[in-house]
Structure formats: structure tokens, C-alpha cells
Amino acid sequence: MKDQTINVTLSTEKKQKPQSDQLGFGRIFTDHMFIMDYTEGQGWHDPRIVPYQPIILDPACMVFHYGQTVFEGLKAYLTKDEKVLLFRPDKNMQRLNKSNERLCIPQIDEEFAVEALKQLITVDKEWIPSAEGTSLYIRPFIIATEPFLGVAPAKNYQFIIILSPVGSYYKEGISPVKIAVENEFARTVKGGTGTAKTGGNYAASLKAQEVATAKGYSQVLWLDGVEKKYIEEVGSMNVFFKINGEVHTPSLNGSILEGVTRNSIIQLLKHWDIPVVERRMTMEEIYQAYSDGLLEEAFGTGTAAVISPIGEFFWRDEKVVINNGETGPLAKKLYDTLTGIQNGLVSDPFGWVVEVK
Incomplete structure (x- = not known):
């Protein structure tokens, strides 16, 4: 071949x-x-x-x-x-x-x-x-x-x-987006096709996205399809939370897409000696961290948007506003660094970029 x-x-x-x-x-x-x-x-x-x-x-x-x-x-x-x-x-x-x-x-x-x-x-x-x-x-x-x-x-x-x-995937650009937490519909479950990038996964997400858009939200945050409890991913992105100085992201569990940008962000955070934890996490935990004043930032990662700060979650009829709805310093640093590497403006210590000759 x-x-x-x-x-x-x-x-x-x-x-x-x-x-x-x-x-x-x-x-x-x-x-x-x-x-x-x-x-x-x-x-x-x-x-x-x-x-x-x-x-x-x-x-x-x-x-x-x-x-x-x-x-x-x-x-x-x-x-x-x-x-x-x-x-x-x-x-x-x-x-x-x-x-x-x-x-x-x-x-x-x-x-x-x-x-x-x-x-x-x-x-x-x-x-x-x-x-x-x-x-x-x-x-x-x-x-x-x-x-x-x-x-x-x-x-x-x-x-x-x-x-x-x-141009930018979201009209907001690097400005924070608002995300609705999905409690009714399911996208996929372990053993399904969630780890594959196939059209059916996205077709299954459209109804929830339609409902969220009607309420003024850019994307949907999916919870697990069985208990509707554990955080999985946003419609077009993996998701990260900065809690009390540590960065947390859902671990790959058989129903979450293994994002290339997700992998890159984890490597960058470790390179900067910022604690990053891949684990099973619930929306209740995130809400508790928010209530305790420990939820510092949230952002999505993906090829299309690269880094998309999240300024608000809508969950159980309540608005969870993060960092006053503003882009956090870590999300901004990650965006600037990753796009800098991609555009050849920042040194690439990982050997990620490939020149087309």
C-alpha cells in the first residue's frame, strides 16, 4: 500500500x-x-x-x-x-x-x-x-x-x-461557553460505540443539543447512560475541571472518545508539574466544589475548538457560574501554548508538529 x-x-x-x-x-x-x-x-x-x-x-x-x-x-x-x-x-x-x-x-x-x-x-x-x-x-x-x-x-x-x-468553532471564540447538563437522553454506554468516532454517536446527541440550544446553551454535558450520574464528555469535546489547584478529567471508561487534544492537554499539564487526575467523577462532586468555592475553572478540549472555557453549567434548573463567567488563566495558558505549538510560534518539546513538505 x-x-x-x-x-x-x-x-x-x-x-x-x-x-x-x-x-x-x-x-x-x-x-x-x-x-x-x-x-x-x-x-x-x-x-x-x-x-x-x-x-x-x-x-x-x-x-x-x-x-x-x-x-x-x-x-x-x-x-x-x-x-x-x-x-x-x-x-x-x-x-x-x-x-x-x-x-x-x-x-x-x-x-x-x-x-x-x-x-x-x-x-x-x-x-x-x-x-x-x-x-x-x-x-x-x-x-x-x-x-x-x-x-x-x-x-x-x-x-x-x-x-x-x-475560523473559530464557537462564535464566542476563546470566550467562555454555556453548557447544559443532560439528565434525560443518553448518547452511549460502555460496550457501545462511544469510543469510536462514528456518525451514529452524533445523531444520537442531536435531540439533547436541540433542547439545550433552545435554552441558550452552546453544548450538552453528557452524563453516563446508566445512572445519569457520572460525567463523560461534552458533545464535541472532552471536559476538564480545575478544583483547588488540581485538574480533574473523566477517565476513559469505554464510552468516552479518546481525544487527541485531551491527551495533549494532559501531557502539557504534567510537563508544567500541574497535578492532573483522570478519574470517575459525578456532577454532584462538581456542584459541591462549586458550593465550597473550590471550582476554579472548567474547559472543554477538542480539535475544532482546541480549548473552550466553560463559564456556566445549567444543572437541575440551577446555573453554576464558574470564575464569574470569565476565561480562567489556566485555560488561557493552555490555549495560547497549544495553538502556539500548532502554529509554530512556541517550541514543541513533544515532537507533535509535522511539517508538510
């Missing part, structure tokens, strides 16, 4: 590129995309970069009926000296294969996938925005393409990568 040549067909009609202040998130796409096919008995084959275009699929394709699909999200950054940097792309491809395993999708060659990604970015390099807070969002995904109405793993797939120049 590693020795396969990626065929490139360049677009003859280039799209108009937006201004940085018009980017938003996830609505604008570049001129090209990467596609590779899987056929049972042949394996992954025909890797190619082609003009961005609609996908033509049979109405009976299994992805439509049985949800056999996985995806990833990562970013490319343009430095001041015009270098293109990726942030830990190997971790994303490793996680994609973990999702593949859970969804019975054939494994991809992770090194080849990163190389294909680099080639695609090189073709569309001029799409990478350079304004502060902007980046090129990368969406690799795999879909089952076999036309068959039967509950079984498909025999045919497509691995696709698309690119989108983006």
Missing part, C-alpha cells in the same frame, strides 16, 4: 476563496479531495486526488441503512514563514483504525493515509488561511458503499478526505 502512486487530477475551475472574516466553520471546501476504494479480496486500491465533487452512490449503499461509517478531524496550520504544519496526524489515523475495528471496517495503512493527506494539502495549500485563529480543517472519513439491504459488514468502502478553511 505504501508504494502505491496517488494519481492526481487537478481542477480546471478554481473556486473563489473567502475572506478570513467570512470563514465560519465547516461550510466552505477546497478545490480537491482524496478518494481510495476498498474491494473485498483486493483490499484498498486506486488512491487518487480529484476535483471536489459530489459522491454518486447507489440508493441501497449500506452506509445509508446501517450507519457503517467513521470519521476523523484534524487541522493544518500556515506559519508566518509559510510552512505548513500538521498536529499529531499519526494519532488521528491510529484512532481512525480503532473506530474501523469497532465498526467492522477494514484497517487502513496509517502511514500511507498521512502521506495522502500531505499530498492533498500540498495541492490545496493556497486554501490554508493565515489570519489569527484560522486553520485548514481536515475531515477523513470512510463509508460503506456496497449496495445491499442486509445487516452485515459491507464488502466495499471508500476512504475520502476533504478540506475546509475555518
